[in-house]
Structures are given as C-alpha cells and as structure tokens.
Amino acid sequence: MSYTRRSKDELAARVAQDIPEGATVNLGIGQPTLVANHIPADREVLLHSENGILGMGPAPAKGQEDYDLINAGKQPVTLLPGGAYFHHADSFAMMRGGHLDICVLGAFQVSATGDLANWHTGEPEAIPAVGGAMDLAIGAKQTWVMMDLLTKQGQSKLVQACSYPLTGIGCVKRVYTDLATLACTPQGLVVIDKVEGLSLQALSELIGLPLSQ
Amino acid sequence: MINKFVSSVAEALAGTADGATVMIGGFGTAGIPDELIEGLLAQGARDLTLVNNNAGNAEQGLAALLKAGRVRKVICSFPRQTDSYVFDGLYRSGQVELELVPQGNLAERIRAAGAGIGGFFTPTGYGTDLAKHVDGSLKETREIDGRMYVYETPIYADLALIKAERGDRWGNLTYRKAARNFGPIMAMAARKTVATVHEQVALGELNPESVVTPGIFVQAVVKIDRVATQAGGIKA
Numbered sequence: 001m002s003y004t005r006r007s008k009d010e011l012a013a014r015v016a017q018d019i020p021e022g023a024t025v026n027l028g029i030g031q032p033t034l035v036a037n038h039i040p041a042d043r044e045v046l047l048h049s050e051n052g053i054l055g056m057g058p059a060p061a062k063g064q065e066d067y068d069l070i071n072a073g074k075q076p077v078t079l080l081p082g083g084a085y086f087h088h089a090d091s092f093a094m095m096r097g098g099h100l101d102i103c104v105l106g107a108f109q110v111s112a113t114g115d116l117a118n119w120h121t122g123e124p125e126a127i128p129a130v131g132g133a134m135d136l137a138i139g140a141k142q143t144w145v146m147m148d149l150l151t152k153q154g155q156s157k158l159v160q161a162c163s164y165p166l167t168g169i170g171c172v173k174r175v176y177t178d179l180a181t182l183a184c185t186p187q188g189l190v191v192i193d194k195v196e197g198l199s200l201q202a203l204s205e206l207i208g209l210p211l212s213q
Numbered sequence: 214m215i216n217k218f219v220s221s222v223a224e225a226l227a228g229t230a231d232g233a234t235v236m237i238g239g240f241g242t243a244g245i246p247d248e249l250i251e252g253l254l255a256q257g258a259r260d261l262t263l264v265n266n267n268a269g270n271a272e273q274g275l276a277a278l279l280k281a282g283r284v285r286k287v288i289c290s291f292p293r294q295t296d297s298y299v300f301d302g303l304y305r306s307g308q309v310e311l312e313l314v315p316q317g318n319l320a321e322r323i324r325a326a327g328a329g330i331g332g333f334f335t336p337t338g339y340g341t342d343l344a345k346h347v348d349g350s351l352k353e354t355r356e357i358d359g360r361m362y363v364y365e366t367p368i369y370a371d372l373a374l375i376k377a378e379r380g381d382r383w384g385n386l387t388y389r390k391a392a393r394n395f396g397p398i399m400a401m402a403a404r405k406t407v408a409t410v411h412e413q414v415a416l417g418e419l420n421p422e423s424v425v426t427p428g429i430f431v432q433a434v435v436k437i438d439r440v441a442t443q444a445g446g447i448k449a
Contacts, residue, residue, distance in 0.1 A: 049391070051391050052394050066390065067441070068390040087396065088240075088266075088320035088323075088398060125305070127305075129293035130290055130313060139317070166342075168341070
C-alpha cells in the first residue's frame with residue numbers, strides 16, 4: 001500500500017494540534033517556527049523567545065520591521081498586547097526553571113530513549129554554535145522534536161544511540177515526523193500515529209528499531 | 214554632584230587596558246552598542262577577551278575588532294551566522310580562541326559574577342561536550358535530588374559595553390524591546406560599565422517602578438543619536 005509524507009505545513013499543523021489552550025511554548029529556529037501559523041485562532045498560546053520576549057506575535061507587515069524586536073532566529077517579529085520583555089538571565093530562568101510547558105526543536109538525531117543531537121555535526125571544519133539549544137532541550141516541561149524521519153540519504157534520524165554530539169540526555173518526549181508521531185520512553189519508541197497506508201512493520205523497517213503501539 | 218554622563222565615547226573608554234575582558238551586549242542585531250565598539254577599535258586596546266552572544270556580523274562592530282587582530286579569545290554561544298565570515302576565518306586558522314557556552318549558562322555565569330556568586334550547578338549541558346573543560350577533562354558534576362548538574366563558574370569583566378534607551382545622570386537605565394537582552398546582567402558583571410542611551414533625561418523622569426538597570430551598575434553614560442537598528446545575520 002502506498003502512503004504520502006506529511007508536507008512541512010501538515011507536519012506543523014500536526015504539532016499545533018497537540019498544543020493545549022493556555023500553554024507557554026518556545027518554537028525553535030527553522031521548521032518549528034511554522035507551528036505558530038497553525039495554532040487555531042481561538043486557542044490562546046503564549047510564545048516565548050529566548051532573547052527576551054513572552055507573548056510574541058507574528059511577523060510584521062512589510063515596511064513595519066523593527067530590528068530591536070526580533071526572534072531567536074533574528075527575524076523581525078511583533079509583540080502581542082500583554083507581552084513582556086526581559087533580560088537573558090530571566091529568559092533562561094523561564095526555561096531552566098521549568099516554567100515553559102512545551103519546546104519544539106529541530107534535530108539531526110533523536111535516540112529511542114529521547115537523547116537529542118541538534119547542535120553540531122562534529123565535522124572538523126564546522127564552526128560549533130550552540131545558542132540556547134541545550135537550555136531549551138532540558139528546560140521545558142516537555143521537549144518535542146519536529147523533523148523529517150529520514151535523511152536525504154534515506155537513513156533514519158531516529159536511532160538507537162546518537163552518533164552526533166549530544167544536546168541533552170533523555171530529554172525528548174515526542175517526535176513529530178513527516179511519516180509518524182512517536183513517543184520516546186525509557187523502554188523505547190511508541191507509535192502515536194502514522195500516515196495512512198504506512199504499516200507498523202514498514203515504519204519499523206524504515207527506522208530499524210522495534211516499535212510498540 | 215554625581216554625573217555619569219560623559220561627552221564622548223573616547224572619554225568613556227579611555228584607559229581600557231591590553232588584555233582586558235570586555236562584555237558586549239546584543240543578540241543578533243538588537244542591542245549591539247555599535248558606537249562603543251567603534252570607540253574600542255579607535256582606543257586601541259589589544260589582546261582582548263570578548264564576551265558576547267555572537268561573534269560578529271559582516272565587517273562592522275565585533276567583526277571589525279576581530280579583523281583588526283585585537284581579539285585573543287571569544288566567549289560566546291553562537292559564533293556561526295550567515296555573515297560571520299571574519300570570525301570563521303580566524304577560528305579555522307587558529308588565530309582566535311573560542312570558549313563556546315550554552316546561551317543560558319552564558320547568561321547565568323554573567324549574572325553570577327554580578328551577584329557575587331562563586332558559581333552554580335546547572336542541568337544545561339550535562340552529559341554533552343560542553344560539560345568539558347577546554348583541555349577535554351570533565352567539569353565537576355553533582356547529583357541533586359536525583360538530577361545531574363554541571364558546575365559552572367562566573368564570568369567577570371573589566372569592561373561592559375551596553376546599549377540602553379534612556380538614562381539619567383545617576384546611570385539609571387531603561388532599554389528598548391528585545392535590545393535589552395544581555396545589557397542588565399553585563400552591567401552587573403563588569404568593573405566598569407559604559408552605556409549608550411538615545412535619550413538623556415533628568416533625575417526623576419524615569420519611573421522608579423520601571424528602572425531596569427539601577428545606576429549603581431553603571432559608571433559612564435554617553436548620549437548617542439538614534440540610528441535605526443539594521444537587519445543582519447538572519448538565518449532562514
């Protein structure tokens with residue numbers, strides 16, 4: 001049976017579906033930023049940006065950009081009424097102190113038990129840069145990863161043990177991918193959902209690890 | 214009369230010594246004290262250790278200091294940006310040392326220095342390559358209530374350069390939007406803090422309930438005409 005991958009927007013919508021009313025959420029740089037576009041208008045969700053913003057709004061209209069008001073990806077954003085600014089130590093206290101409900105990050109690899117690798121490929125020529133990735137990974141009450149299941153070469157990014165340098169140990173609760181949503185548990189991967197037409201066995205073969213349902 | 218306003222950047226930065234550790238505020242483009250960085254370039258101090266979130270954009274500011282060979286070491290969380298080629302080149306050729314610190318640990322190490330704390334145990338980075346010293350040995354760890362933590366030390370500075378929005382002659386400061394970022398904690402951590410402001414106000418004009426950095430943390434204030442913050446370093 002054939003199946004279709006979730007598009008980037010479908011994947012973002014799938015993540016947004018699980019963010020409850022009233023949650024405080026940090027959306028990581030890159031693909032996770034798309035999730036904001038799919039949070040239903042009638043659901044009040046507070047967005048945190050680690051450079052010191054709570055209650056972050058959408059991108060400004062063209063010509064209205066203010067480069068003193070940017071997100072963690074350095075892109076211009078807006079502030080919702082009720083939003084607040086604060087310094088970096090407070091901003092990271094919000095994370096590390098367990099005050100954020102959910103953080104959504106991209107990843108190079110996630111292990112079956114929730115180890116995360118998303119900051120460095122470890123290649124000698126690569127300039128290492130970590131930003132807030134390690135703080136986010138271990139700080140939020142729940143860390144979710146959003147990524148394509150397979151690399152361009154067809155290798156699973158869900159692995160038994162990460163080969164890339166780690167960002168955090170056992171910190172990922174859930175992985176949203178273009179083919180399936182899975183929970184990382186101390187006992188291994190548990191399938192939450194998968195795209196239509198993809199069997200549990202086929203998914204398990206793609207990942208190369210046993211899955212429970 | 215206490216008056217922390219000085220008439221020029223040059224006067225504010227006079228006496229900066231070779232080998233100084235200099236904290237520079239800013240995240241991305243917001244809150245970078247461009248005029249003070251230019252002033253430091255003109256002042257001439259060498260062999261500097263810079264503490265900043267990033268490692269410079271294009272060829273201005275931090276990148277200009279780096280390019281001029283004035284920087285021995287950079288302590289930061291995110292040196293790699295789309296236009297950070299000056300740092301990239303120096304780092305790859307071993308001409309500048311890098312201490313990479315997770316952003317929240319960077320902020321807390323700066324805060325700790327300003328607050329007189331001799332270090333702290335943090336869960337951030339535990340079990341990763343950044344829980345190691347430069348020589349590869351493991352940093353001290355401790356289990357507290359069933360969770361593992363890494364010991365991190367304070368980062369002190371000789372000089373902090375920060376960009377604020379409004380200030381009075383006692384050095385009380387407010388900031389603008391996300392340009393606040395590292396300003397308040399860097400002001401606390403340095404022996405000497407120089408702030409730029411776009412508005413110089415009389416004592417009492419800043420709402421005392423809303424002062425963000427109390428003047429005790431600030432040694433010199435320079436008024437600079439407002440220039441709109443420019444885009445830069447955007448990662449798609």
